[in-house]
Amino acid sequence: MKMILSPAKNLRTFELPGAVTSLPVFEAKTAELADILKAMTEDDFKAAMQLSDQLAALNRDRFAAFRFDTDGTPALLAYDGQQYKALAAETFTPEDWQYANAHLRILDALYGVLKPLDSIYPYRLEMKNKILKEQSLYAFWGDLLYREITEENDFPIVNLASGEYGKAVEKHLKSPDEMITCTFKVMKNGEPKTHSTQSKQARGLMAGWIIRNRAESAEALRDFDGDGYHLDEVLSSDSELVFVKDLPTQVIF
Template identity: 35%
Template sequence: MLILLSPAKTLVLNAPRCNDLASLPQHMTEAAELMTVLKAYTPSDLMKSMKLSKNLAEKVADWHTNWATHNSVDAAMKSKAKACAFAMKGEAFKFLDAPSLSNDDLQYAQKTLIVLSGLYGILRPCDLIMPYRLEMGQTFKVSQDHKSLNSFWSSIYCQALSKKLKDLESKVILNLASDEYSKVVIKSGVDAEIITCTFKEEGENGLRTVSTFAKQARGEMARFAIQNQIEIVEKLKLFNNLRYTFNCDLSDSKNFIFTRPLINK
């Protein structure tokens, strides 16, 4: 089973490096092509296109100026590159909690967990990345042939994920990514059974999705799948962390809905 997560915007620049399993991203040529375009963006351009504050835009522009590719893990380790799942600070990664995973769990995650990235394409948890800001859904013309990141990455995602599934001898993708990223995978035409997990809160006015809680649950579900080395779809329904339970009435064969009482009730 291949597990998909969205990237986080916020990065921890002093994150651990997961030295023993450190690896290089697999689509560095494509990332370098995109970064060539990004490096032309001034702080003012970044403020407008990414809706950043002046201070953050200046910081991001500096990241992009200093961004570089590396020919070896050793070279990357000597730079500011950090392990993907360790450096990302969003809610999903907080609950994935990669630094607390055992070495065996991390080895399994290296084979099964993919972080979808607007810049790097697909990332393994211990892939060493440089700081950047590029979201899949933003307006970003790469070339005349590719006027969006969706277009740029679609066929690459299909080929790369197909290879990952073949290596795992699996046909199942556990989709824990946001719509912004997962729709690129779905539209890519990858030959797989895609199971999308959604997490909802029960309240007085019915069920609703709370963005922060949903992100936390995605990270927790990824951790659950990794630690239990889940390969059978039905076993995903056993997830009951954070008080969520599988809701058979709302779910179907491709969409697994997990619900819980509103946390502040």
């Protein structure tokens, strides 16, 4: 079984004592993108990346210093968005890290595919950013992400990524590949609704739950019950597991 996650916009530096980090698998492709971004003028960079002056300056500096080495932050600790806060990798045991590194992959616009212990540095790049003249970043990566995720035939793929990133793998699936997408909804006025923040948090919670419980099968996924969620048998199918919970009183919809 392989889980796939989206990256997060916000990144941090974090030291994991005793960690044996690795280098990302697509170093040459990543370096190609980094070189393109380094060569952009300030105005072109800001426009392509859709950033404020402050964030554009910060990320131009980041790409100017871009490098590959094993002194960075493990990828699973580097991302600092809602799903990663909920996943809480900083609480992992060594055994959790071993399982995560074998069974979890992060899909990424700059790095392609990352293992949890791959060493990275803060940056900003999204799949939607138009930094290439003749093609999108989806076209740049082609089926490489799919091939990397599936090379070990470790099915099913558990899709805990957003639509923006999940489709980079999903559109290349072929028989007999198996992908199970996990969807999370909150009940509002008796109807299941999608809430962006709640969904991000739930994807992280479920990834952490799978890792800590060493889940190894599609059937085991159905037992997820984090943060009040439960499987909705009616809404679910063989390719999609839909989990629902009551809308928290403090959440504004």
